[in-house]
Amino acid sequence: MGVERVRLLDSGSLVIDRSHIMWNIDTGNPTRFPVYSVLIEHTDGLFLFDSGYDRGTVEEYLAFEEPDQTEEQTLPAQLDRCGFATGDVDAVINSHLHFDHCGGQRHLPDAVTWVGKEELRHCLVPESFAALGYSDRVFHRPDSAYRWLEGEEIDFADGIKLLRTPGHTIEHYSLLIERDGQRPMLFCADVTYTGETWEKELISGFHYDPVANVTSLRRVKHLAKRLDADVFLTHDMDAWESYKHAPDHY
Ligand code: ZN
Numbered sequence: 001m002g003v004e005r006v007r008l009l010d011s012g013s014l015v016i017d018r019s020h021i022m023w024n025i026d027t028g029n030p031t032r033f034p035v036y037s038v039l040i041e042h043t044d045g046l047f048l049f050d051s052g053y054d055r056g057t058v059e060e061y062l063a064f065e066e067p068d069q070t071e072e073q074t075l076p077a078q079l080d081r082c083g084f085a086t087g088d089v090d091a092v093i094n095s096h097l098h099f100d101h102c103g104g105q106r107h108l109p110d111a112v113t114w115v116g117k118e119e120l121r122h123c124l125v126p127e128s129f130a131a132l133g134y135s136d137r138v139f140h141r142p143d144s145a146y147r148w149l150e151g152e153e154i155d156f157a158d159g160i161k162l163l164r165t166p167g168h169t170i171e172h173y174s175l176l177i178e179r180d181g182q183r184p185m186l187f188c189a190d191v192t193y194t195g196e197t198w199e200k201e202l203i204s205g206f207h208y209d210p211v212a213n214v215t216s217l218r219r220v221k222h223l224a225k226r227l228d229a230d231v232f233l234t235h236d237m238d239a240w241e242s243y244k245h246a247p248d249h250y
Contacts, residue, residue: 002159003179004041007246009078011035011052012069014100020205021193021235034240035100038175038187039082044157045090049175049187051075051104054136058099061135075104081247093162095189096169097123098133105139113139116171117148133206149173165191165220167213168204174220176229184229185250188220194236
């Protein structure tokens with residue numbers, strides 16, 4: 001019972017200024033960063049934590065982020081590399097609904113979506129400053145099946161915990177994977193972007209509540225230390241290149 005394999009699915013890369021990676025620091029330095037999702041093979045089902053971005057949507061709304069995504073880096077191709085079809089995914093867990101975390105869900109119409117209810121509401125009716133971040137809402141259809149993430153610490157399935165880490169967006173969750181005899185894996189999502197911002201406790205320039213964001217960052221740092229977890233950074237190119245990429249697995 002529990003988590004059998006964990007794979008990182010490559011979704012390509014994007015460019016933003018370094019001052020958006022670390023809020024207000026080091027302006028004028030465009031930086032390319034990776035985007036990926038996490039595929040979890042579990043005895044209870046096949047789960048996906050976030051789903052990457054959709055190239056067409058980014059070209060339409062955020063072309064300045066210079067999307068670099070090959071056909072091989074689309075979600076259906078990445079699943080295929082692992083021996084799965086899009087219809088095999090039982091559920092998607094969204095850390096939050098920024099376009100680079102939910103864009104692949106257009107390929108998964110039958111999967112259940114687990115997300116914070118307030119997060120969905122803010123995605124569908126964004127504050128003006130957040131509208132670009134929430135520019136991909138294709139996953140939301142009349143027949144979309146949602147389940148709500150509620151609580152500080154959710155036991156999603158045996159060995160899969162979701163931790164409420166708000167601030168980057170109104171309802172943001174990080175992922176903790178625990179298996180017997182292995183170091184826990186902590187996917188902090190957009191609580192912070194890189195190894196440097198993890199160390200310096202800096203947050204990105206995109207946020208709903210910066211103080212809550214820093215509090216969430218300290219919470220996951222404390223947890224990572226207490227559990228001696230391997231921390232997987234979300235948008236750090238050097239770190240990404242050091243990780244195993246699908247179809248390799250953890
Ligand atoms: Zn984000």
